[in-house]
Amino acid sequence: MSDPTAPSEPAAILARLAELQAGDLPVHGGRTLAYVYDSGLPEVDRVAREAVAAFAGSNGLDPTAFPSLLTMENELVGLTADLLDAPGTVVGSVTSGGTESVLLAVQAARDARSDVVRPRMVLPDTAHAAFHKAAHYFGVEARLVPVGDDYRADPAAMAAAVDEAPDQTVLVAVSAPSYAHGVVDPVAEVAALAAARGVRCHVDACIGGWVLPYAARLGRAVPAWTFAVDGVTSISVDLHKYAYAPKGASVLLHRTPALRRAQYFASAAWPGYTMLNSTMQSTRSGGPLAGAWAAVRAIGDAGYERLTRDVLHAVDAIVAGVGALDGVHVVVAPDSTLVALATDASCDPFTVCDEMAARGWHVQPQLSHAGRPATIHLSVSAATLAHVDELLEALAASVAAAQDAGPVAVDPGVAEVVAALDPAALGDDDFDGLLAAAGLAGGEGLALPDRMAPVNALLDLAAPELREAVLVAFLDRLQRPAR
Ligand SMILES: Cc1ncc(COP(=O)(O)O)c(C=O)c1O
Known part of the structure; x- marks a missing residue:
């Protein structure tokens, strides 16, 4: 497709899309442990994709014009409730x-008050x-309250934080x-302290x-959390x-219609149609709604129970397998399908992530925060169950490789500068310099280095405000018109 303004044949368009997609993380296969969730059920994916396509042009802006969308929305909300x-x-x-x-x-909480x-x-x-x-x-x-040693919210500290300004807390x-x-x-x-x-x-x-x-339902210990x-x-x-x-x-549920009321927006203050929205969007594609409706129908209650059993077995096996490895451990026993791993001093967590990627496993680095060291995030999918042994082999090999590689060296001079930088005082040229120092220099298209550990090690030294500013500058340079 050399001339993007010339009409293309459908086959050529689809071929180009496939070519572009080949550079993305895999959505299927259970080896991408962030961003995507894989049931491992191709028939479900197929019917959901067809539903998205069939409703891609329908507009949820006006439920009386597209009553099909209202029906699907109300059914999904009912099932979720x-x-x-x-x-x-x-x-x-x-x-x-x-x-x-x-x-x-x-x-809605703000505008109701x-x-x-x-x-x-x-x-x-x-x-x-x-x-x-x-x-x-x-x-x-946002009044943030540190979690306890168990990584869970601390109710007494949250109550005290509300009590600092109870009449202003929405x-x-x-x-x-x-x-x-x-x-x-x-x-x-x-919930009790809030209600009180x-x-x-x-x-x-x-x-x-x-x-x-x-x-x-499968008999796991789940603390009460629903309505x-x-x-x-x-x-x-x-x-x-x-x-x-x-x-x-x-899906966003409110206990009563009165609690939802402030979420609605209406405007008749212009000469066109009266805009009436229940969500942030106004024109709303029917595609994702129909896709979700189709997936939920295709899997069904019994299907979700099976998928949950599978994904929790995968989590159990990962936790047990990690327990047998040196150099890496589970941060806290997971309550659901997400696992956070930490490394000991023998290896760098960001290098482990790179090594996993080199072996076809995509796990997510989480930078240090609030005095707690960096970790590795895994969102486990049902489709991961069939490959847990391979995952654990890849993790063992990745930890060993990271131990061999040793710590990621950040130049002490650079580290000192990064620790002292005030992002508010930086201009575009400074950010260009920082991005180049981090190995994220702009240029044509994506400029990611093969190994992200040195970038993450540098970001990890920066205060959150500087991390944000550097990554915003990076995104700004990525999002430039292709001409
Ligand atoms: C607990 C929690 N809340 C909110 C979000 C935001 O969801 P989304 O990425 O769909 O906007 C996420 C995403 O991972 C999440 O885990």
């Missing part, structure tokens, strides 16, 4: 993803970054489970919401994670 022990009052919406669900939970001048929310410091995005977008202060949130460590917060205790103070309590079950109910817990006012659950739906679908 049933899964989460919801009383008959519960209502909800399908959103584009976990971040949008969290944004809307925060926005016209009496509040300086809105704030109280979060464990393990809450997903989507809450920080909500704080940034909506002018809600929301308290917890995770089921947290992304970084994979453990479920003490939802019942936190008349504050909403959101449970972010974006990544665990479609797993934990089945885990409980069965008094004081829980809203819950987010992503369909595009462990409901194994195509990307672009999450």
